[in-house]
Amino acid sequence: MSDSDFLDAHNARHVWHPMAHPREMEQSPPRIIARGEGVHVEDHRGHRVIDAVGGLWNVNLGYSSEPVKRAIAEQLETLPYASAFRGTTNAPLIELSETLTHWLEPEGMRRFAFTAGGSDSVEVSLRLARQYWKVVGQKDRTKFLAFRKGYHGTHFGAASVNGNDRFRRPYEPLLPGCFHVPFPWTYRNPFGESDPQRLATLCLNLLDEEIRFQGADTIAAFVFEPVLGAGGVFVPPEGFLRDVVALCRRHGILTIADEVITGFGRTGEWFGSRLMGVRPDLMCFAKAITSAYFPFGAVGIGERVEQAFMQADGSGGIYSGYTYSGHPVGCAAALAALAETRRLDLAPRAARVGAVLKAGLESLAASCPSIGEVRGTGLMLAMECVADRDTKAPVDAAFMTRLLDGTYEAGALIRTSGNVAILSPPLIIDEADAMRIVGALEAGFAKARAA
Numbered sequence: 125m126s127d128s129d130f131l132d133a134h135n136a137r138h139v140w141h142p143m144a145h146p147r148e149m150e151q152s153p154p155r156i157i158a159r160g161e162g163v164h165v166e167d168h169r170g171h172r173v174i175d176a177v178g179g180l181w182n183v184n185l186g187y188s189s190e191p192v193k194r195a196i197a198e199q200l201e202t203l204p205y206a207s208a209f210r211g212t213t214n215a216p217l218i219e220l221s222e223t224l225t226h227w228l229e230p231e232g233m234r235r236f237a238f239t240a241g242g243s244d245s246v247e248v249s250l251r252l253a254r255q256y257w258k259v260v261g262q263k264d265r266t267k268f269l270a271f272r273k274g275y276h277g278t279h280f281g282a283a284s285v286n287g288n289d290r291f292r293r294p295y296e297p298l299l300p301g302c303f304h305v306p307f308p309w310t311y312r313n314p315f316g317e318s319d320p321q322r323l324a325t326l327c328l329n330l331l332d333e334e335i336r337f338q339g340a341d342t343i344a345a346f347v348f349e350p351v352l353g354a355g356g357v358f359v360p361p362e363g364f365l366r367d368v369v370a371l372c373r374r375h376g377i378l379t380i381a382d383e384v385i386t387g388f389g390r391t392g393e394w395f396g397s398r399l400m401g402v403r404p405d406l407m408c409f410a411k412a413i414t415s416a417y418f419p420f421g422a423v424g425i426g427e428r429v430e431q432a433f434m435q436a437d438g439s440g441g442i443y444s445g446y447t448y449s450g451h452p453v454g455c456a457a458a459l460a461a462l463a464e465t466r467r468l469d470l471a472p473r474a475a476r477v478g479a480v481l482k483a484g485l486e487s488l489a490a491s492c493p494s495i496g497e498v499r500g501t502g503l504m505l506a507m508e509c510v511a512d513r514d515t516k517a518p519v520d521a522a523f524m525t526r527l528l529d530g531t532y533e534a535g536a537l538i539r540t541s542g543n544v545a546i547l548s549p550p551l552i553i554d555e556a557d558a559m560r561i562v563g564a565l566e567a568g569f570a571k572a573r574a575a
């Protein structure tokens with residue numbers, strides 16, 4: 125049996141893949157990605173496509189970043205591991221934490237806790253938020269608020285603030301004291317409101333009402349993605365997040381920006397919070413921080429939280445952390461990835477190429493009635509696929525499978541979630557790549573609609 129035949133024979137036979145039904149994976153096995161180069165991936169049968177998913181919103185530098193690979197290899201030679209628990213540290217960890225204070229100076233992030241991924245970062249931020257209130261003597265402040273449709277990962281903490289039932293129901297009961305408020309999405313909302321500013325005001329009022337209903341003095345933090353990602357890519361209306369953060373601040377509530385996707389350039393600005401003009405108290409990072417070359421994450425800690433802990437007695441001890449917090453290889457990967465991200469000036473590039481890609485999708489939508497809405501910013505974009513534009517009825521799962529397959533055959537790997545096609549390519553793609561993705565999608569929609 126050749127290697128490829130072996131892989132086909134065993135594909136999804138012994139693995140339970142995340143975010144999929146195991147039987148469905150056996151019946152319709154996942155693509156076996158064998159190589160990556162630049163912005164392309166190639167499957168084990170040699171079919172090469174543009175990776176329009178960018179791994180999972182994270183391979184921002186593409187697959188061939190020599191400086192990152194070299195930094196990882198060198199760090200493995202020098203010191204493959206050192207604990208960051210009390211008593212020891214390591215050089216890349218010290219350097220990375222200092223570097224991040226410069227990246228996040230406008231947001232006022234002064235300290236960093238390190239993790240091994242996005243769910244970890246959200247978990248740590250929730251823990252620190254609760255501990256903050258104990259440190260400052262308001263022990264009733266334990267609850268969390270979040271947006272419906274938000275995605276924050278799969279730890280019990282993260283799942284509890286997730287705003288999509290798919291990630292919640294199978295694992296309930298979740299963390300008590302987590303409450304969700306609607307996000308202003310003009311295309312579909314229970315108010316029948318299509319004006320973004322009027323909808324934003326309605327949602328803000330509902331948030332205010334929820335805070336008063338719960339009792340502001342019981343709420344620890346509001347956690348939000350500056351641009352919602354995995355839930356389907358939703359950009360808040362102008363000024364909305366500023367109003368949300370100001371409202372929380374008036375009620376004393378901490379704000380946590382989950383920048384796991386939006387951090388380091390994907391939105392077209394360096395950080396989603398900066399794009400939205402907000403300065404949160406805590407910020408969660410992962411994905412692009414190492415451009416996916418090493419599983420890694422971080423939590424940024426702003427002055428209010430920092431000072432409370434620094435001035436506290438024993439209650440300010442951080443009894444939260446992982447064996448791999450501050451992993452030297454991860455820190456070395458992050459240092460190299462961030463230096464490359466800066467050198468290539470990827471945020472403005474994401475804005476520029478993202479605008480080309482979005483315009484391409486909009487012109488595709490003009491001739492393709494299955495596209496109900498194109499949305500997003502920078503290089504996080506989505507298309508809402510509908511069977512009927514007037515009723516906005518979603519297409520069925522078979523349509524999305526044909527779209528995925530047809531687009532792949534035509535040269536681009538995309539991601540689908542329900543009736544939404546999601547695009548999050550590496551930030552190094554150029555305008556020509558963007559138009560190739562549009563071309564592949566055109567073929568994909570043709571195939572999807574032909575059945």
Ligand SMILES: Cc1ncc(COP(=O)(O)O)c(C=O)c1O
Binds near residue numbers: 241243277383411
């Ligand atoms: C905004 C956001 N937060 C948290 C997570 C969880 O990250 P991870 O899958 O690395 O645990 C994700 C993952 O996609 C995410 O998009």
